[in-house]
Amino acid sequence: xxxxxxxxxxxxxxxxxxxxxxxxxxxxxxxxxxxxxxxxxxxxxxxxxxxxxxxxxxxxxxxxxxxxxxxxxxxxxxxxxxxxxxxxxxxxxxxxxxxxxxxxxxxxxxxxxxxxxxxxxxxxxxxxxxxxxxxxxxxxxxxxxxxxxxxxxxxxxxxxxxxxxxxxxxxxxxxxxxxxxxxxxxxxxxxxxxxxxxxxxxxxxxxxxxxxxxxxxxxxxxxxxxxxxxxxxxxxxxxxxxxxxxxxxxxxxxxxxxxxxxxxxxxxxxxxxxxxxxxxxxxxxxxxxxxxxxxxxxxxxxxxxxxxxxxxxxxxxxxxxxxxxxxxxxxxxxxxxxxxxxxxxxxxxxxxxxxxxxxxxxxxxxxxxxxxxxxxx
Ligand SMILES: [Zn+2]
Numbered sequence: 001x002x003x004x005x006x007x008x009x010x011x012x013x014x015x016x017x018x019x020x021x022x023x024x025x026x027x028x029x030x031x032x033x034x035x036x037x038x039x040x041x042x043x044x045x046x047x048x049x050x051x052x053x054x055x056x057x058x059x060x061x062x063x064x065x066x067x068x069x070x071x072x073x074x075x076x077x078x079x080x081x082x083x084x085x086x087x088x089x090x091x092x093x094x095x096x097x098x099x100x101x102x103x104x105x106x107x108x109x110x111x112x113x114x115x116x117x118x119x120x121x122x123x124x125x126x127x128x129x130x131x132x133x134x135x136x137x138x139x140x141x142x143x144x145x146x147x148x149x150x151x152x153x154x155x156x157x158x159x160x161x162x163x164x165x166x167x168x169x170x171x172x173x174x175x176x177x178x179x180x181x182x183x184x185x186x187x188x189x190x191x192x193x194x195x196x197x198x199x200x201x202x203x204x205x206x207x208x209x210x211x212x213x214x215x216x217x218x219x220x221x222x223x224x225x226x227x228x229x230x231x232x233x234x235x236x237x238x239x240x241x242x243x244x245x246x247x248x249x250x251x252x253x254x255x256x257x258x259x260x261x262x263x264x265x266x267x268x269x270x271x272x273x274x275x276x277x278x279x280x281x282x283x284x285x286x287x288x289x290x291x292x293x294x295x296x297x298x299x300x301x302x303x304x305x306x307x308x309x310x311x312x313x314x315x316x317x318x319x320x321x322x323x324x325x326x327x328x329x330x331x332x333x334x335x336x337x338x339x340x341x342x343x344x345x346x347x348x349x350x351x352x353x354x355x356x357x358x359x360x361x362x363x364x365x366x367x368x369x370x371x372x373x374x375x376x377x
Contacts, residue, residue, distance in 0.1 A: 104351040107135040108338040151323035155286030159363025189305035271298035283320035332373040
């Protein structure tokens with residue numbers, strides 16, 4: 001994921017007012033699709049809690065499909081206090097729930113759960129130890145950034161609300177040893193973008209954000225001779241963006257492109273570039289120090305479309321553009337928001353969360369809740 005360098009170049013973003021591209025579509029209320037079986041399994045467990053006969057094997061299979069982890073944990077913990085289960089069966093259920101957390105890479109949740117019952121189940125100790133070593137192996141960068149540098153509402157990409165247009169450009173650098181973007185690879189990446197969209201809508205729904213929609217506008221360009229991937233890290237990018245890039249994706253100039261995608265300033269626009277280049281993904285984003293932040297916020301994805309973590313990396317970098325800092329660098333966030341996509345990877349994007357502080361920073365709520373670190377605004 002991005003090393004979250006705060007490098008900002010200068011542009012006046014340019015909100016212009018021609019009415020060529022009036023958009024007739026207001027943001028719609030979109031109901032996210034939660035997998036059907038997960039809704040059903042919660043309902044069934046709720047029925048069990050309400051007094052229907054408890055079937056141990058059914059319960060085991062329902063746990064494995066659980067989607068809302070916090071809810072399922074509350075339900076399971078209330079169930080295991082019921083007399084229908086013996087000590088051993090209760091241990092199996094707790095252990096199974098911990099295994100599910102572990103399989104989703106929610107290591108801290110698994111450890112916390114097992115530790116709670118360790119005195120009754122001493123056999124959990126070795127399991128906790130194993131999970132803890134995995135958890136610790138993910139902390140290598142957690143000492144570099146002490147504060148939470150909020151970029152809430154800052155920069156060219158503001159709040160993640162209303163209609164959001166992501167200009168998503170696949171960029172081929174011929175100098176790269178990796179394959180150039182072709183139709184097959186772009187199609188594969190479209191699948192990633194569709195997962196990101198579904199996930200963001202579903203997360204927004206959890207925060208009762210109803211007027212949010214996000215669409216990816218997909219392009220592909222090749223870098224011109226003399227322009228290299230390295231330009232994106234330098235002020236040369238500003239020249240490239242203003243002079244070449246907009247034309248490459250079919251606009252007269254960058255102003256016309258921005259006007260189009262922002263619908264004359266009504267919609268949020270986020271720029272995401274996806275390079276066929278092996279590097280670490282990153283984002284230029286406006287943090288707390290808006291003085292540095294005059295040019296365009298954009299994210300650079302360098303993961304291959306087929307890589308396991310690519311959807312999470314895309315989601316993570318997009319959240320940067322809307323003001324979110326990395327949590328994974330902050331020492332005090334080690335045990336905080338441990339499923340947040342800004343803090344830890346999950347085994348799949350669908351198991352990642354947007355925690356209240358991230359929801360606050362991207363404009364989905366007015367409260368960030370209690371946090372174990374200082375927020376720098
Ligand atoms: Zn990051």
